[in-house]
Amino acid sequence: MAITSTDEDWWRTAVVYQVYPRSFADSDGDGIGDLRGLIDRLDHLALLGVDVVWLSPVYRSPQDDNGYDISDYQDIDPTFGTLADIDDLVAALHERGMRLMMDLVVNHTSDEHPWFVESRSSTDNPKRDWYWWRAPREGMAGGMPGAEPTNWESFFSGPAWEYDEASGEYFLHLFSRKQPDLNWENPEVRQAVHAMMRWWLDRGVDGFRMDVINLISKAPGLPDGVVQASGLGDGTPHFMNGPRIHEFLAEMNREVFQGRDSKVLTVGEMPGATIDDAVLYTDPERAEVDMVFTFEHMDVDHAQTKWDLVPLRLPALKAVLGRWQAGLADVGWNSLYWNNHDQARAVSRFGDDGAWRVRSATLLGTVLHLHRGTPYVYQGEELGMTNHPFGGIDTFRDIESLNHHAQAVGLGADPEHVLTSLRSRGRDNARTPVQWDDSPHAGFTTGEPWLPVNPNHNEVNAAAAIADEHSVFHHYRRLIELRHTVPVVAHGDFTMLLPDDEVVYAFTRSLDDVELLVLANFSGRAVQPDLDVTGWTDAEVLLDNVAPGSAAFTGRLEPWQALVLRRSQ
Structure with missing residues (x-):
């Protein structure tokens, strides 16, 4: 089905699927995923029911940071294919009723640009x-x-x-030394970026996810930051949400997006953005971006840095997500995600990737997709893919992990303690190849994969998931269908329940005379929620990850059970 919708707010009922192309599907046997491999697997995404494909960078690049160091914004890296392949991808997506959102990395370029x-x-x-x-x-x-x-x-x-x-x-260079920061104070830089963006839109691309876009405005004078344990300064107060950021985004919107025949999706990845910041960024009246990609909920299970691990406390997670739901209730919009190319696998991080892998993966999906905002599915999440059992430092590839290991060990940290953190939080966990079947290398490639396939691919793979109606895949398919067909899921009000409960995540969604109750047991034991469920025991069970098709709620939640109930007032 071709795309015909011109609804300005179509993205509020949409679900986005992120493709990290290097690890998605390899068509030519070189061990690295590519655009033809993605095109060959589009029916998988169509069956899942997603609306938008967010494509991580495929531009020409030396690959110092796996494509986030761009040497030519208007060409495709031969690793991934050609501009003709992109044109074919756009056409194939549009034929299936899906849109393409490109990753836009304009805080910095490659030093080879x-x-x-x-x-x-x-x-x-x-x-x-x-x-x-x-x-x-x-x-x-x-x-x-x-x-x-x-x-x-x-x-x-x-x-x-x-x-x-x-x-x-x-x-x-706020990131790698091979990623020098662009000076957005120079109007020639902004004009060049705008021209490049228009070129992609004219080619048929439907939107942009803007990498660390709130870092493009730096404070005048570039002041020193407060000294940290590393001996270096924290510069973030001087370049996160900087003094001209709203001016720059409004100018971009005006120069690039306005006047187009169809609505362009704009997503701003914004580390360090507060709720108040997000309201400004996504207020439709200000015409900056449609939604933000934030990180606060990704900080609840670590201390000073992502490498300082602490156990997840569910009330802390609920407090963060609840604040964002309340803060953007009247104005603004948020992205909803557990996983992406920068985060470890959620089922290993927040769930139980052993005996309860399927249940905890489907529970996490249920909780996320029933919040207000636009949900994102990261490749393999719909299969319940887990963290990889990495060994020594020589098994890691990611520049962030390698640099952290070198610095931490150099400062005297216990190497095994550092490796424990890398195995739990390292970005390579998200970048192991997608597990398509139980064949060698999981059907990802006929060659040697650039990063090893998870050994559990014999059990965890797309072919097995599609064949099993109770799989993570089919649960995600049902979640996406709910967002498309039940208006309260996308548009309803949100009310957090049991904010201090250490085990049960509960909330309601309401729109007009329809109300949903979402209950999720984040534990491996059965529980009785401390909640008055009067009026809910006879409610319709919209979704149940333990007993699909069950007729009623008994008041008890089984281990890692997630329920969505519906009633009319």
Whole structure:
């Protein structure tokens, strides 16, 4: 079915599926996923029922950060295919009634992008000011410790400044040293980015997920940050949600999106954004972005950093998600997710990936999809894929994990303790190949996969899931169908219940005369929720991950059971 909807708010009832192409499906046997592999598997997504495919970067790139270091925004990396393949993907998605959302990475480029090559060539090059160049700190020699213009720490460990011997100056890189930050203060940079975005939309792309977009505005003077345990400064107050960010986003909306024949989906990934920030970013009257991608709920099971692990306390998770539901109830919109390419597998993190893998995976899906916002499914989540049993540091590939290990061990941390954190939270967990069947390499490739396939693929795979009507896959399919067909799921009010309960997650959704009650038991034991269920024992059971098709709610929740009940007032 071709796309025909022109509804400006179509994305409120949509479900987005994220494809990390390197690990999705390999069509040519080189061990790396590609666009033809994705096209070959689109019927899987059509059967699931998703509306939008978010494609992680496939642009030309040296692959220092797996494609988030872009050297040409208007070409496809040969690893993944060609521009003709993208055109075929757009056409194939549209034929199936789905849309394509590209990943937009414009806080930084690769250091191999022609813009930066020019910028680096001399201090008086016309593109010098397209990036953040600064002289060494006064009184310090260039290239020496402490000579960096500010004390900011990179998100990937170490200083956020790299010394360029040829010019005697430093350039800013909030991430890898091969990812120099663009200077959005320069209007020529903004105009070039806008032109590139229009080029993609003219090619048939339906929207953009904007990587760390709230980092593009830096505070004047680039002040030092508060010194942390690493000895480097926390610069985030000076570049997260910076002074001109709303101006830049409004200009982008005006110059790129307005006046188009169809609504363009815009999603802003915004680390450190507060609820108040999100209201401003997503207020339709301000015309900035449609929804935000936030991180606060991803911080509930660690201490100072993502590597400082603490057990999940359900009330803490409910408090965060409940605040966001309340804060965006009247104005604004949020993205709902457990998994993405930067997060460990949710069933291993928040569920039980052993005996209760299927139940806890379906419970997590139920809780997430019944909140207000647009749900995201990350590849393999619909199969209940788990974390990989990584061994030593030589089994990891991700630059963030490798840098953290080197820094932490260098500062005296117990190597085995560091590895425990990497195995639990490392981004490689999300990047192991999708498990299509029980054949060698899980049907992902006929070659040697770039990252090893999880050994549990003999049991956990798409072929087995599709054949089993009680699988995680079919539960997700039913969740997506509910969002499409039951208006209260997308549009209803949200009320948190039992906020302090350590085991039961409960809330209601209401719209007009329809009310839903969602109950989820986050434990491996049966419980009786401390909740007055008068009027609910005869309610219709819309969804049950333990006994699909059950007729009534008995008041008791089995281990890892999730229920959705409906009644009319």
